[in-house]
Amino acid sequence: MSNAQELYDLARKWFALTPLAIFPVTFAIDAPFGRFSPSKDSIFLVDGIKSWIFMELISPAFFIYTFLHSPLSPTGASPSLSLNHPPTLLSALFLLHYLNRALISPLRTPSRSKSHILVPLSAVAFNSVNGSLLGTYLSSPAASAFLSDAFARPRFWAGVALWALGLAGNIVHDEILLNIRRKAKAKGKARDSNGAAKDDDNNGKVKKNAQEHYAIPHGLLYRFISYPNYFCEWTEWLGFALAASPAPSFTSFAAFLATVSPPWLFLFSEFFLMFPRAWKGHKWYHSRFPDYPKERKAVIPFLL
Numbered sequence: 695m696s697n698a699q700e701l702y703d704l705a706r707k708w709f710a711l712t713p714l715a716i717f718p719v720t721f722a723i724d725a726p727f728g729r730f731s732p733s734k735d736s737i738f739l740v741d742g743i744k745s746w747i748f749m750e751l752i753s754p755a756f757f758i759y760t761f762l763h764s765p766l767s768p769t770g771a772s773p774s775l776s777l778n779h780p781p782t783l784l785s786a787l788f789l790l791h792y793l794n795r796a797l798i799s800p801l802r803t804p805s806r807s808k809s810h811i812l813v814p815l816s817a818v819a820f821n822s823v824n825g826s827l828l829g830t831y832l833s834s835p836a837a838s839a840f841l842s843d844a845f846a847r848p849r850f851w852a853g854v855a856l857w858a859l860g861l862a863g864n865i866v867h868d869e870i871l872l873n874i875r876r877k878a879k880a881k882g883k884a885r886d887s888n889g890a891a892k893d894d895d896n897n898g899k900v901k902k903n904a905q906e907h908y909a910i911p912h913g914l915l916y917r918f919i920s921y922p923n924y925f926c927e928w929t930e931w932l933g934f935a936l937a938a939s940p941a942p943s944f945t946s947f948a949a950f951l952a953t954v955s956p957p958w959l960f961l962f963s964e965f966f967l968m969f970p971r972a973w974k975g976h977k978w979y980h981s982r983f984p985d986y987p988k989e990r991k992a993v994i995p996f997l998l
Contacts, residue, residue: 698765702830707951709823709959713966720970740814742806749814750796753821754789760829761785766836773833780841780850781832784938787857788828791930794861799868804875824963827956832938836955840939849936856933863926867914871923874909910983918995920979921972925993928968931961969993 762772777783800806831837844850915922935941935957942954954962976992992998 696766698830702766702827705823705827706954706956706959709827709956709963710951710954713963717966717970720967721974736810738811739808740811742808743800743803745809745814746800746806747796749817749821750792750800752818753825754792754796756822756825757785757788757829760826761833762829764833765830766834768835773838780844781837781938783854784841784934785829785832787854787934791861794865799865803872820963820967824956824960828960831956837939844937851937853933853935853937856936857930858933860926860928860930860933863915864923864930867911867916867922867926870911870913870916874911877909908982910979910986915995917990919991919993920976921993924968924972925995928961928964931957931964935961969998973998 764770764772767773773779773781775782777786841850915925919925935955938957939955940953942958943949943952972993976990980986
């Protein structure tokens with residue numbers, strides 16, 4: 695077995711284990727960004743938008759590097775870059791997601807709370823491994839073999855369609871949140887122009903509500919759940935995994951570790967890392983807004 699294969703298998707197994715270990719911890723600790731950003735200023739707080747762009751660009755950067763270098767290929771040759779090549783088409787879908795996630799969405803965001811430096815550092819570590827694993831897999835002989843007749847299989851196109859549906863849902867529900875922030879920002883400017891938006895702390899300093907851009911979102915899947923953007927992202931990566939690789943074995947945990955591929959690891963990791971935040975954010979909405987809809991679930995319609 696080559697060194698590249700050994701490193702790939704080791705990273706794949708640890709990437710399966712780490713989210714499982716972190717899952718219970720994140721129920722007890724609020725990741726310090728967004729609505730859970732620390733209220734007190736600190737040298738460890740960084741700009742929310744800039745740090746988001748930096749940490750999210752890591753994943754496509756590592757993906758592109760490993761995909762082009764194809765470390766598991768016996769010849770080391772780069773895969774075809776034609777969209778008629780199924781692994782390359784899936785790579786384009788992955789990069790399209792991150793074009794929106796890392797650049798378009800944050801650059802259109804009118805405001806974002808500061809993040810503790812641990813958040814982008816943790817995200818850089820996650821995205822480095824995830825991007826590398828996915829790029830390595832999609833350029834590997836195993837992916838080429840599985841996807842050799844992909845365009846003739848309904849499963850592939852069903853997965854791509856599910857991916858597209860998830861991406862569209864993610865974007866439109868994020869747009870609802872962005873509109874809340876835009877309205878809050880415009881309202882704040884109007885108050886400032888009238889001299890009524892500032893509170894004097896008796897030292898000549900200005901205090902502003904750090905969470906003024908939060909409100910109850912409405913529309914589409916917000917009728918049923920508090921975090922439809924999370925649900926749609928899981929839908930997106932479920933479709934991607936269905937299209938890109940065989941499902942892992944669930945006969946035993948050892949069998950799972952032996953057979954799980956990076957597309958499925960990404961999906962499972964997203965669930966285990968995002969579900970606790972969605973659950974706690976759902977509780978936060980209820981505590982902050984007394985009129986928050988009682989019938990809404992947290993992140994899975996009608997269930998959770």
